[in-house]
Amino acid sequence: MILNKETAIKTAELLLQIKAIKLEPQQPFTWASGWNSPIYCDNRIILSYPPIRNYIREQFARQIEELYGKPDVIAGVATGAIGIGMLVAEYMNLPFIYVRPEAKGHGRKNQIEGVLQSGQTVVVIEDLISTGNSSLNAVKALQEAKANIKGMMAIFSYGFKTAEDNFQAAGIELHTLGTYEQLIETALKTNYINTTEAETLQAWRQDPSNWKP
Ligand SMILES: O=P(O)(O)OC[C@H]1O[C@H](OP(=O)(O)OP(=O)(O)O)[C@H](O)[C@@H]1O
Numbered sequence: 181m182i183l184n185k186e187t188a189i190k191t192a193e194l195l196l197q198i199k200a201i202k203l204e205p206q207q208p209f210t211w212a213s214g215w216n217s218p219i220y221c222d223n224r225i226i227l228s229y230p231p232i233r234n235y236i237r238e239q240f241a242r243q244i245e246e247l248y249g250k251p252d253v254i255a256g257v258a259t260g261a262i263g264i265g266m267l268v269a270e271y272m273n274l275p276f277i278y279v280r281p282e283a284k285g286h287g288r289k290n291q292i293e294g295v296l297q298s299g300q301t302v303v304v305i306e307d308l309i310s311t312g313n314s315s316l317n318a319v320k321a322l323q324e325a326k327a328n329i330k331g332m333m334a335i336f337s338y339g340f341k342t343a344e345d346n347f348q349a350a351g352i353e354l355h356t357l358g359t360y361e362q363l364i365e366t367a368l369k370t371n372y373i374n375t376t377e378a379e380t381l382q383a384w385r386q387d388p389s390n391w392k393p
């Protein structure tokens with residue numbers, strides 16, 4: 181679910197401004213899910229731009245307070261959302277933890293790093309949602325540790341039906357700052373992409389798991 185249109189427009193403008201959106205239809209990117217894709221959204225770049233990371237941090241903090249009040253803990257999904265999650269926690273003066281894709285094989289063998297107590301309310305921050313599997317894997321680990329998950333907030337989602345279904349099946353509310361539709365609209369308007377590229381991106385989105393260049 182998009183948080184609000186104004187934020188979606190601004191988020192798209194900022195991601196394009198810092199060239200977080202990469203298009204390479206001839207040399208597709210491989211995603212975490214194994215899918216091939218002509219597009220990659222590298223939200224990690226946001227951390228290199230203080231005014232932009234401040235904007236994202238403040239949007240998250242404002243929306244979290246509006247939706248859930250103050251949770252006990254902010255969690256980030258490793259590694260992409262550790263940085264921005266920590267900034268949100270700092271801004272809200274809340275504890276921060278992060279969740280690895282799996283438990284470490286050595287040391288304390290933790291999957292969740294930081295302090296989480298049974299029954300604590302948690303808002304989970306993610307940088308990006310494709311299938312939603314990484315995010316929901318983190319949610320599962322938190323729930324197994326008896327966290328009370330209030331919701332998941334992401335900078336951007338491709339808005340795939342499979343992700344929506346996955347979140348619905350898990351009973352987790354997802355809110356995003358930016359959307360694919362807004363990104364493509366803004367990218368066209370600002371000549372970041374041309375109409376042929378926009379058509380490729382729309383066609384790809386119809387069946388992303390089977391797309392080939
Ligand atoms: O919705 P999904 O299909 O799971 O894909 C999205 C995930 O992919 C990226 O992480 P990546 O695996 O590239 O690792 P990183 O966060 O360590 O960069 C991103 O940060 C999300 O966590």
Ligand SMILES: O=C(O)c1cc(=O)[nH]c(=O)[nH]1
Nearest residue numbers: 211212219220221222310
């Ligand atoms: O699904 C992914 O792995 C993925 C897609 C994308 O656009 N950006 C990203 O960081 N990961």
